[in-house]
Amino acid sequence: MAEAVKDNDNPLNIDGSNFNSELYLDGLMKCANLRQVMDKEAEVVTQCQFLQSEMQTLVYENYNKFISATETVRKMRSDFQIMQEEMNKLSENINKITTFSSQISETLKESGNNVNRLCGTRQLLDKLQFLFLLPTQLNKAIEECRYVDAVHDYTHAQRVLQKYGNQPSFQSIQTECSEIIYGLKKTLRERLLSPSTSASELAESVGLLRQLQETDASLQDIFLSCAESRLDQHLTCLSGMVENTDILEWVEKCNSTLLADLGIVISCYNDMFQDRENVNLPEFADKVMSQVFHLFEEVIKRPENSGTEILIRGLDKFFRKLQAMSEIISSDTISTRALDVVVQCIQHKATMQYKNIQAQFKENLMRVRQSLASKGTETTDLKDILNSLQVHLMQKIQASLLDLMAFLQNNLSFGLKPWCAQAVANSCWTVISETLINLSDMVKQMSKIQTSNNIPFELLLILAKLCLETQETGVSTLYKHLEKLLEEAAPGLTMETKDTNAVMVHLSTAAQSALDSEVVFIGQTAAQMLRVSVLARDWLRAPEPRGPRAVCRRVVETLASADSAASQLFPTSVKPSSDSSRRTIWSRAPSSFSPINRIFSERIEVFSPAGADRAALSNGALKVALKALVECVRLRTFSRHGLQQLQVDVHFLQQRLSCMGNDERLLNALLEDALSSAQLRCVDPQLMEPSIVDIICERG
Structure with a gap:
């Protein structure tokens, strides 16, 4: 900005306001040769011609605008005079219309009153005709199962009956309609209690009974009682499927029938009653869901559902549905039970894992015992037997830990939850500790019954050495392997420090018992x-x-x-x-x-x-x-x-x-x-x- 002001004040700037032609010419003569002076002259002439042309253009344009503005003003003056004449004519016409309208109103006033009286009389006659025909229409609608139309007609006529019911001519109509509506209420209650009634029909029946002045308290009890009988049928069907189907089929059936109907029942209940206190619904939902959870526990305990993949797929579908149900019911109990179901499945899988390891280890010990009894110590390498048992035990435990990590997959609805990762960590440690503690107890038991069962003393030595080596290196190796798996499956998870010393004490005691025996x-x-x-x-x-x-x-x-x-x-x-x-x-x-x-x-x-x-x-x-x-x-x-x-x-x-x-x-x-x-x-x-x-x- 400062440079622009400086150039504007410069007397040598040909575009500036302080331009001095004499100084500019003197400087140009001194600094430039003849060729440059001639070129500068030609350039100045060209610029002057260009500026003159632009000035003429601006003059012509402004002149045209001035002429156009003048013509516009002249035209507006003539148009305004025409508009003023038309406005005067319009005012005169409006005054005439007002006068004629007043004359017509005075002439038709008496006729209008007569027409209004006739219309009121027609409406009254229509109402009286509707009342006289009401019993017949109600019976016809009920016979055709058009309960909505019957209730609508009755409630529409109820105001007239209440107003003129004391008249002798209307008392019989009111009595007959009351008897018909009493039968309709009975029919609607029977419809509510019927197991074949759909959820939409339940909602319709409850709505009609409410229009017929039934109390909400009685309707809530009837509605929930009917819904419970319907859901009991689903529970009976699901209970019969426990022994015949796998977990995936059972969960899909449960989601599509019982839980779907339960969601519809809850939605209808909330829409119809809008119970702010919400006392009966949570208790009803908890009762039904408790039975569902009990059946699910029986399903996961079946041997056919012991596979990790099928168990996780079924559990994921069930958990997603439970999460949706908890939002519909607005109950923390369902959400908590859903988490408990996942944790329970993980714990159940861990229990199956270490029991399976224990059974396989017993089978290996039986084969070793038979081998020692048939071959003897001289022809048997006890070190190879020990290594075989130790490698098999460690591999089985590590495979079980890896199997449990499948519960932390990213595509599962509960896979990345901290509580699920913690449950997997605890269950993995349970597999390690329970397997080694069971090993210790087995060794102690064999040490006690060694004489009566004629157990080879070589087997006791092998088991004692196995317990000692597992105590020294096995426990720490498995614990580090578990930490590595958890870090890969659930990064950032802080696992609680486990008491490895207790497991080591069990192993040490078992080894000492075997050696003493x-x-x-x-x-x-x-x-x-x-x-x-x-x-x-x-x-x-x-x-x-x-x-x-x-x-x-x-x-x-x-x-x-x-x-x-x-x-x-x-x-x-x-x-x-x-x-x-x-x-x-x-x-x-x-x-x-x-x-x-x-x-x-x-x-x-x-x-x-x-x-x-x-x-x-x-x-x-x-x-x-x-x-x-x-x-x-x-x-x-x-x-x-x-x-x-x-x-x-x-x-x-x-x-x-x-x-x-x-x-x-x-x-x-x-x-x-x-x-x-x-x-x-x-x-x-x-x-x-x-x-x-x-x-x-x-x-x-």
């Missing part, structure tokens, strides 16, 4: 052999020993079999003692086994909890077996040969059992206790030389 079983098996061999033998008449007894070999084989099985699954944490620490039991003097020395010896806890390693398991079984030997020896009396025979047996057991990784101090202590007890109960306590015992054992 295995140790007691092996120890009692060996102990029973030793008890029978000691108590059934006459040690006072025992012959000179020629070798270890056969029962010692069977005991060694039993303990060696258990040790071999444990070595496949559990590591050895206790290093066996060196040869320099070994002591010969038979070379000690009888005085060293005195009761005083026994008091100060280390106490051996026989039934202490078994450790989860090979040496601890072997030592646990050894303690039970050899402690039984000690107690049985204390019940017998020995001769010299009987004592020497026991000395040979003890030496044989020491040689064979010490190479299995057992604790030699524990082994020696128990064997020493047995031999010392025999010496104290021997009539001639003389032990053989160690070299002779070695020869007898090697020869045996």
